[in-house]
Amino acid sequence: MSFLLLLLVLSISSSFAEDPPVVELSLGRVQGSTMQSFQGKTIYAFRGIPYAQAPVGQLRFAPPQAATAWGPEEILKATSDSLVCPQSGISVLMSEDCLKVNVFTRNLEQKPLLLPVIVYIHGGANVLGSGHSLYEAGPQYLLDHEVLFVAFNYRLGALGFLRPLGSSVTGNFGFLDQVMALQWVRDHISAFGGDPDNVTLIGMSAGSMAVSLHLVSPLSRGLFHRAILMSGSATNHFAIDNVYWTQKLAREVGCPMFDGNDVVQCLRNVAWTRIVEVCKAWESYQFVNMKWNYEIDGHFLPRHPTELMAEGNFSQVPLLASFTANELDYTAHVHLESEPLLHDLGSNFEEYAPELFLYKENSEKSISRRLKEFYLGSNTSEISAHNIERFGNIFSDTIIGHGVHRLVQLARHFTPVYYMRTDYVGERSLWAPTDEQGKPLGMGHADDLQYVMPSLWYGTQMAGNHTDIFMMERLTKWFTHFAKTGTPLATTEEEEHDSWPPCNATAMAMLYNGVVPTLGPPAYAERYAIWDELFPTPALGGGVARRQQLNIVAIVAIALATSVASRLFGSLPLDGN
Structure with missing residues (x-):
């Protein structure tokens, strides 16, 4: 029943x-x-x-x-x-x-x-x-x-x-x-x-x-x-x-x-x-x-x-x-745990790099050498912990x-x-x-x-x-x-x-979304x-397009400018609720 x-x-x-x-x-x-x-x-x-x-x-x-x-x-x-x-x-x-x-x-x-x-x-x-x-x-x-x-x-x-x-x-x-x-x-x-x-x-x-x-x-x-x-x-x-x-x-x-x-x-x-x-x-x-x-x-x-x-x-x-x-x-x-591979990657970085990092190398392999020098040091022969x-x-x-x-x-x-x-x-x-x-x-x-x-x-x-x-x-x-x-x-x-200002033609700022969000200059500028x-x-x-060409001087200038700006508006916390 x-x-x-x-x-x-x-x-x-x-x-x-x-x-x-x-x-x-x-x-x-x-x-x-x-x-x-x-x-x-x-x-x-x-x-x-x-x-x-x-x-x-x-x-x-x-x-x-x-x-x-x-x-x-x-x-x-x-x-x-x-x-x-x-x-x-x-x-x-x-x-x-x-x-x-x-x-x-x-x-x-x-x-x-x-x-x-x-x-x-x-x-x-x-x-x-x-x-x-x-x-x-x-x-x-x-x-x-x-x-x-x-x-x-x-x-x-x-x-x-x-x-x-x-x-x-x-x-x-x-x-x-x-x-x-x-x-x-x-x-x-x-x-x-x-x-x-x-x-x-x-x-x-x-x-x-x-x-x-x-x-x-x-x-x-x-x-x-x-x-x-x-x-x-x-x-x-x-x-x-x-x-x-x-x-x-x-x-x-x-x-x-x-x-x-x-x-x-x-x-x-x-x-x-x-x-x-x-x-x-x-x-x-x-x-x-x-x-x-x-x-x-x-x-x-x-x-x-x-x-x-x-x-x-x-x-x-x-x-x-x-x-x-x-x-x-x-x-x-x-x-x-693959020591032979890591050793080979380090000692032959210039051979591996173009395929791993998706670029065409020039005949002098200067791109790969520059990357190795910057990230790992020119004398590095091994990747390790x-x-x-x-x-x-x-x-x-x-x-x-x-x-x-x-x-x-x-x-x-x-x-x-x-x-x-x-x-x-x-x-x-x-x-x-x-x-x-x-x-x-x-x-x-x-x-x-x-x-x-x-x-x-x-x-x-x-x-x-x-x-x-x-x-x-x-x-x-x-x-x-x-x-x-x-x-x-x-x-x-x-x-x-509580503002999050956008980047525009004259200013750049980045929001760092941590436990408490903060504003500051864009990250990894040097890299x-x-x-x-x-x-x-x-x-x-010429014209606008040429003015937009980016080089190291411009990037450093932007980083400095935004760093100053961040001090002015202070890496301020933002409302995250």
């Missing part, structure tokens, strides 16, 4: 359960589900909506094609995340049919005031990652605020960036996927209660580099209105050679190497699992790297992003650029820090740029070594993302009594306020000390000056 009573209670309860949310798009109706935000607010979740057709068959290594309508008679069930795009990992969780978007909203009532939209572009060196709500891009923290959150997948690795020699296949497929996802947001987000005229891009690492490319791409103009760049920018010196890696892949799977059409037709018949397997084997040293990257194709990207930025030829929207205090400083710690973090500094600066620094230096002449370094060391880190109590010793790459969106990288969502909750509340407050207004902090005349010396901004003629 008790079992029958339980069934009756469950039946009655289900009859009063809230109907699943349904929205109507021009493509057809979409059914979602509900989730809970960190504070227990109801989130309407629509996951796995196709924004493009599956890039298979003749659509592999081709620009994306818009998703087709499923019609008024069918309801698309968007109640779970799609499979992620092919990458190294568990292949059963992946599919080439991965060009899907997730939408999370708390506003389905079509209120007169639509919500600001935050669109996340995931990182992963262009070979890893996804917009999956459990693996990486959970909405629970951001959706405690009055915003709408979007995340999506895009093609990765060779499938996203293949570039054969002399072919009409010009690469950039992963970036073209991103453009199509942004077009989808423009066309459909109002049905979910989002404002298509108030879209903020946020990217992490390679996703942040992608955001910088959308800033300069003519295809992305008008599709977003603010941008948050976390630990990455394409305004750097990277030596990109997708053709080389395409030919290497073709050789290793037995395909033609030189005729572009033959290469593509052959590789379209190779299983994606084989392509991923072959490319993964190239990362034998486990160092952070970016073998697949953008192409200057005259379509998505007309010229080098640094040139376009220096000319002011970019979407001049408000920017928030950030990085972490230690980024990739610990990237080599995995090899601390006493200098391994200095070795890691090179990864931090070459792959992340200097590109962000240059973005800020160039963009500030045309648009306000809020510049931040996150120093707070929390309870969890992906990279940093730990002390005897298990607490991380630094703030590594992507450690700040855990305070913006929960992911499996850091385990489960933070518990209600977690010691790092204040940082989650702080960053989500700043980022959502920036999405709404273009400024990260609300200020009043009575609270002038970044080396990269400006070795890889100067290209000369672009």
Whole structure:
């Protein structure tokens, strides 16, 4: 009798359960589900909506094609995340049919005031990652605020960036996927209660580099209105050679190497699992790297992003650029027990450096010698525990820090740029070594993302009594306020000390986001000056562009000026609540 009573209670309860949310798009109706935000607010979740057709068959290594309508008679069930795009990992969780978007909203009532939209572009060196709500891009923290959150997948690795020699296949497929996802947001987000005229891009690492490319791409103009760049920018010196890696892949799977059409037709018949397997084997040293990257194709990207930025030829929207205090400083710690490799890295630094640090060396190897002299000392013959973090500094600066620094230096002449370094060391880190109590010793790459969106990288969502909750509340407050207004902090005349001044054409300041935020001059000026010396901004003629050319004297002058300014306004604490 008790079992029958339980069934009756469950039946009655289900009859009063809230109907699943349904929205109507021009493509057809979409059914979602509900989730809970960190504070227990109801989130309407629509996951796995196709924004493009599956890039298979003749659509592999081709620009994306818009998703087709499923019609008024069918309801698309968007109640779970799609499979992620092919990458190294568990292949059963992946599919080439991965060009899907997730939408999370708390506003389905079509209120007169639509919500600001935050669109996340995931990182992963262009070979890893996804917009999956459990693996990486959970909405629970951001959706405690009055915003709408979007995340999506895009093609990765060779499938996203293949570039054969002399072919009409010009690469950039992963970036073209991103453009199509942004077009989808423009066309459909109002049905979910989002404002298509108030879209903020946020990217992490390679996703942040992608955001910088959308800033300069003519295809992305008008599709977003603010941008948050976390630990990455394409305004750097990277030596990109997708053709080389395409030919290497073709050789290793037995395909033609030189005729572009033959290469593509052959590789379209190779299983994606084989392509991923072959490319993964190239990362034998486990160092952070970016073998697949953008192409200057005259379509998505007309010229080098640094040139376009220096000319002011970019979407001049408000920017928030950030990085972490230690980024990739610990990237080599995995090899601390590999004495032969560390010895070889130290004694043959000039041979390893161009590939590890993504530049083309001159015949005299003067770039590598200069870097070794500055970071390690010219007489160093071995990498060991006493200098391994200095070795890691090179990864931090070459792959992340200097590109962000240059973005800020160039963009500030045309648009306000809020510049931040996150120093707070929390309870969890992906990279940093730990002390005897298990607490991380630094703030590594992507450690700040855990305070913006929960992911499996850091385990489960933070518990209600977690010691790092204040940082989650702080960053989500700043980022959502920036999405709404273009400024990260609300200020009043009575609270002038709570300001966070943007960098502009005449002044620079950095916010140091520690337990108590402080203002001061930009960090690592001396380190970044080396990269400006070795890889100067290209000369672009007279006028504004020439005035923006950066050299060591200018950098030192800026550092001195901002140091004086910081003494005047005092490295003041900021409201972090």
